[in-house]
Amino acid sequence: xxxxxxxxxxxxxxDTGAMCLFFLRxxxxxPSVLVRRFNLVSYQVYNAGALSLxxxxxxxxxxxxxxxxxxxxxxxxxxxEDTTGIFAGLGLTKGIGPVFTALLFAGRxxxxxxxxxxxxxxxxxxxxxxxxxxxxxxxxxxxRFLGGVIAVPLLTAIFTSIGLLGAHLVAVxxxxxxxxxxxxxxxxxxxxxxxxEGITKSIVFGFVASLVAVWEGxxxxxxxxxxxxxxxxxxxxxxxxxxxxxYMITAIYL
Amino acid sequence: MLRALAAARPGRIALSxxxxxxxxxxxxxxxxxxxxxxxxxIARGNVTAIMGPSGTGKTTLLQLITRQLNPGKGQVIVxxxxxxxxxxxxLYAMRRRMGMLFQNGALLTDMSVFENVAFPLREHTRLGxxxxxxxxxxxxxxxxxxGAAYMMPAQLSGGMARRxxxxxxxxxxxxxxxxxxxxxxxxxxxxxxxxxLIRQMNDALGITxxxxxxxxxxxxxxxxxxxxxxxxxxxxxxxxxxxxxxSSELVRQFMLGLPDGPVAFHxxxxxxxxxxxxxxxx
Numbered sequence: 001x002x003x004x005x006x007x008x009x010x011x012x013x014x015d016t017g018a019m020c021l022f023f024l025r026x027x028x029x030x031p032s033v034l035v036r037r038f039n040l041v042s043y044q045v046y047n048a049g050a051l052s053l054x055x056x057x058x059x060x061x062x063x064x065x066x067x068x069x070x071x072x073x074x075x076x077x078x079x080x081e082d083t084t085g086i087f088a089g090l091g092l093t094k095g096i097g098p099v100f101t102a103l104l105f106a107g108r109x110x111x112x113x114x115x116x117x118x119x120x121x122x123x124x125x126x127x128x129x130x131x132x133x134x135x136x137x138x139x140x141x142x143x144r145f146l147g148g149v150i151a152v153p154l155l156t157a158i159f160t161s162i163g164l165l166g167a168h169l170v171a172v173x174x175x176x177x178x179x180x181x182x183x184x185x186x187x188x189x190x191x192x193x194x195x196x197e198g199i200t201k202s203i204v205f206g207f208v209a210s211l212v213a214v215w216e217g218x219x220x221x222x223x224x225x226x227x228x229x230x231x232x233x234x235x236x237x238x239x240x241x242x243x244x245x246x247y248m249i250t251a252i253y254l
Numbered sequence: 255m256l257r258a259l260a261a262a263r264p265g266r267i268a269l270s271x272x273x274x275x276x277x278x279x280x281x282x283x284x285x286x287x288x289x290x291x292x293x294x295x296i297a298r299g300n301v302t303a304i305m306g307p308s309g310t311g312k313t314t315l316l317q318l319i320t321r322q323l324n325p326g327k328g329q330v331i332v333x334x335x336x337x338x339x340x341x342x343x344x345l346y347a348m349r350r351r352m353g354m355l356f357q358n359g360a361l362l363t364d365m366s367v368f369e370n371v372a373f374p375l376r377e378h379t380r381l382g383x384x385x386x387x388x389x390x391x392x393x394x395x396x397x398x399x400x401g402a403a404y405m406m407p408a409q410l411s412g413g414m415a416r417r418x419x420x421x422x423x424x425x426x427x428x429x430x431x432x433x434x435x436x437x438x439x440x441x442x443x444x445x446x447x448x449x450x451l452i453r454q455m456n457d458a459l460g461i462t463x464x465x466x467x468x469x470x471x472x473x474x475x476x477x478x479x480x481x482x483x484x485x486x487x488x489x490x491x492x493x494x495x496x497x498x499x500x501s502s503e504l505v506r507q508f509m510l511g512l513p514d515g516p517v518a519f520h521x522x523x524x525x526x527x528x529x530x531x532x533x534x535x536x
Contacts, residue, residue: 120363128360131320132374132422133346 033142044147048109060159064166085186088167093198097160102205106238110213114234117217118227148210156202197253212238273298279328290486301463303477312466353423354432359415361407368403393421413444437469
């Protein structure tokens with residue numbers, strides 16, 4: 001029993017170390033890829049970012065709407081329903097926006113990246129590139145990684161904006177909160193440091209979600225089962241890592 | 255190294271008759287030994303066949319020759335150089351002079367046929383678009399698929415995909431072409447086409463070819479020299495016609511396609527009657 005736990009811990013440490021080395025190699029190649037293959041990166045921003053827009057926008061709308069409903073029903077008891085905007089604004093900007101976006105990104109784009117790279121490996125496309133003297137890390141992994149790193153903060157901004165709109169629709173249009181009070185309170189309380197925290201989180205989550213997706217694809221077993229498992233691991237590992245870093249960053253900013 | 259490989263091209267002085275020498279190579283995967291003291295040579299300008307039953311490590315041998323894998327012991331010498339001593343850039347320089355045809359073609363699925371063949375040119379040369387277009391169309395014409403230039407890999411049949419991969423493998427005018435199981439899963443017409451192309455490419459381009467296959471009939475027609483690999487070593491070698499007369503039972507079983515022999519039909523198992531009638535639950 002103890003031995004199993006110990007072995008699992010050692011495997012975890014080994015995998016984390018390997019992933020960190022992989023991350024450093026991605027960073028090492030980043031400048032040359034950005035300069036020489038920017039077309040690949042911009043395509044991946046489209047692939048991972050633009051194609052995730054619909055799910056991000058719809059989710060943002062509903063999450064904002066629910067936040068407004070919950071905030072309103074609590075605040076109403078204290079006759080403070082005018083401050084609904086604060087709750088929706090702070091919640092979306094500092095925590096829910098970045099976390100939800102990263103989780104949705106992992107489910108929509110992260111899994112696609114993992115399975116795409118895994119299948120490329122299973123069908124010898126990565127080996128073929130190596131045999132054509134093209135490093136697949138530069139050609140396949142780095143552009144996809146950078147695509148995710150760029151896309152997640154942008155998606156977070158869109159998620160948060162649409163969320164505020166969703167909260168506005170429910171609070172102002174449906175529940176009758178004064179429109180001036182909603183936006184004024186939001187403007188007064190949600191400040192530079194809050195937005196800064198949200199941006200920091202979205203950047204960190206972008207790195208985490210993209211790194212996990214590319215790593216899992218690159219290291220998947222080249223079989224149908226292997227690619228399936230890697231895709232599952234992408235969602236699980238990203239979710240846990242994002243929630244962990246969310247806590248850490250929130251604690252740092254307090 | 256580049257000069258040495260280039261010496262394999264026609265019109266240059268060859269450094270030696272052997273382009274590739276595999277010396278005393280051991281290779282294991284986990285606890286399973288794949289090769290023990292393997293020795294073989296690939297002569298310049300020839301089509302050399304590597305044959306053998308499934309699972310004997312034929313593809314592994316190709317991976318050792320191209321340094322996708324490193325041997326546990328021994329040396330792989332390509333054009334006079336021990337490739338284990340190469341830096342990554344030297345390794346890539348060597349691979350630019352090699353073309354490899356993978357079992358399933360390994361075409362990049364998000365690019366058209368044209369872009370697949372143009373890929374190495376775009377990556378390694380600064381040729382203009384017009385020249386790239388002409389080179390790609392010429393290579394596709396050589397494999398008979400100029401008309402399929404703007405199709406996607408998913409639209410191709412197995413035989414067509416392999417011919418496109420062959421066009422891609424020769425687009426950089428390599429000195430060495432490596433074919434990994436080029437006949438697997440093909441209909442007889444496609445098999446004949448690929449066999450003809452292997453011979454044609456070798457003779458027309460003056461290059462060296464290695465073909466890994468277990469299709470004895472097809473490969474015997476195109477190969478100048480054959481190795482039969484079994485049990486981690488070379489079981490027999492010679493011209494394909496001579497191998498048929500080989501006295502070794504294993505080689506005879508392989509060349510004639512006999513279902514039973516030294517390579518047993520039955521995988522190791524407990525006694526049949528005992529297992530069916532006995533009290534055991536396994």
